[in-house]
Amino acid sequence: MKKMFVLSLLLGALMALFIPTTSAQMGGPVDLCFGLSQADCAVINNATANMATVTSFVQTFTLNVEMSGFEMPDMSNSMSFQVTGSGPVSLTSTGLNLNLPMTATIGGMPAEVGFHVVDDVVYLALPEGVIGIQGATELAAAFLGDTLGSADALGSMGSMLSPDMLLSFLPVNDYITHVRQADTSVMGMTLSPFVFSADISGMINSPEVSMLISSIGPMLGGMGGADVPAEVGAALQALPTLLQSLNLKFDATQYVGSDNYIHKLTFNFNFAIDPTTLAGMVPGGIPGVTGPITMAIKFDVELTEINQPQTITAPEGATIFTAEQLMGMLGGMLP
Numbered sequence: 001m002k003k004m005f006v007l008s009l010l011l012g013a014l015m016a017l018f019i020p021t022t023s024a025q026m027g028g029p030v031d032l033c034f035g036l037s038q039a040d041c042a043v044i045n046n047a048t049a050n051m052a053t054v055t056s057f058v059q060t061f062t063l064n065v066e067m068s069g070f071e072m073p074d075m076s077n078s079m080s081f082q083v084t085g086s087g088p089v090s091l092t093s094t095g096l097n098l099n100l101p102m103t104a105t106i107g108g109m110p111a112e113v114g115f116h117v118v119d120d121v122v123y124l125a126l127p128e129g130v131i132g133i134q135g136a137t138e139l140a141a142a143f144l145g146d147t148l149g150s151a152d153a154l155g156s157m158g159s160m161l162s163p164d165m166l167l168s169f170l171p172v173n174d175y176i177t178h179v180r181q182a183d184t185s186v187m188g189m190t191l192s193p194f195v196f197s198a199d200i201s202g203m204i205n206s207p208e209v210s211m212l213i214s215s216i217g218p219m220l221g222g223m224g225g226a227d228v229p230a231e232v233g234a235a236l237q238a239l240p241t242l243l244q245s246l247n248l249k250f251d252a253t254q255y256v257g258s259d260n261y262i263h264k265l266t267f268n269f270n271f272a273i274d275p276t277t278l279a280g281m282v283p284g285g286i287p288g289v290t291g292p293i294t295m296a297i298k299f300d301v302e303l304t305e306i307n308q309p310q311t312i313t314a315p316e317g318a319t320i321f322t323a324e325q326l327m328g329m330l331g332g333m334l335p
Contacts, residue, residue, distance in 0.1 A: 051262050056310045063298070066294075099118075101113075187304065194256065205243060205246070213239060
């Protein structure tokens with residue numbers, strides 16, 4: 001039960017960090033207006049740009065995760081996880097502040113938890129009490145900086161890894177769409193839904209990509225493939241069959257208001273694959289895998305009171321730890 005509660009808490013905290021980042025700053029260098037008219041493309045692009053200027057809002061979200069086919073210690077091979085929460089968020093030049101009380105339910109067992117960020121202290125409100133982690137946002141920023149720094153090291157590859165170059169090899173128009181649906185009423189407002197959908201498994205199994213995947217083995221052979229381990233060669237040969245069992249699709253809907261802000265976001269992700277298609281080439285089967293692996297994620301967030309003053313306070317009675325102290329405590333809990 002303790003492991004499950006810790007898992008629910010960490011996932012809830014992750015989502016609390018994820019929501020304001022993705023909801024209020026959805027900008028990006030890639031044009032995702034596939035199929036939209038020029039006018040509709042301008043609407044969603046303007047709304048996206050406006051969200052990067054948002055300084056405060058109230059978020060209300062739900063997250064549902066369903067997984068099966070995973071063999072995990074002390075757990076069944078299926079798991080359901082739900083998180084709901086609502087609270088104010090402030091984004092200023094000095095950093096992120098938020099209050100987010102949540103209900104996390106895993107395996108049918110609910111727990112009331114809270115996630116708060118105030119003046120660079122991250123607070124976790126648990127049934128047993130409140131702990132504060134000093135410098136957690138600094139630690140996260142350092143981690144992201146190291147990660148981005150590693151990514152920058154790939155810059156020498158230049159345009160070979162540019163989005164335009166990668167997309168030019170893929171039949172995106174057949175498997176990626178972006179449409180504007182009829183206006184709808186949400187939270188008493190008339191909003192315009194923009195639905196972005198991607199059928200990744202369909203693209204992977206398209207003739208163009210399948211041909212590329214099937215050529216990997218022969219290409220390795222032509223580049224001195226005699227040194228390729230036999231099991232690797234067999235896996236590459238079986239890869240197209242494995243990918244035929246893949247189902248990977250997602251869609252994201254952004255709801256734009258007449259004020260040119262995004263007031264709601266929904267995200268659906270569906271994944272399934274059957275690793276047992278490789279069982280014939282793995283003696284004794286694949287450890288921990290007895291059938292198809294599936295995962296479904298549904299995420300919904302509504303943003304209200306955009307750019308209105310928000311009151312965010314630290315929970316009382318917290319025991320404060322440094323990030324290093326907390327990492328040491330978590331390390332002691334691991335087997």
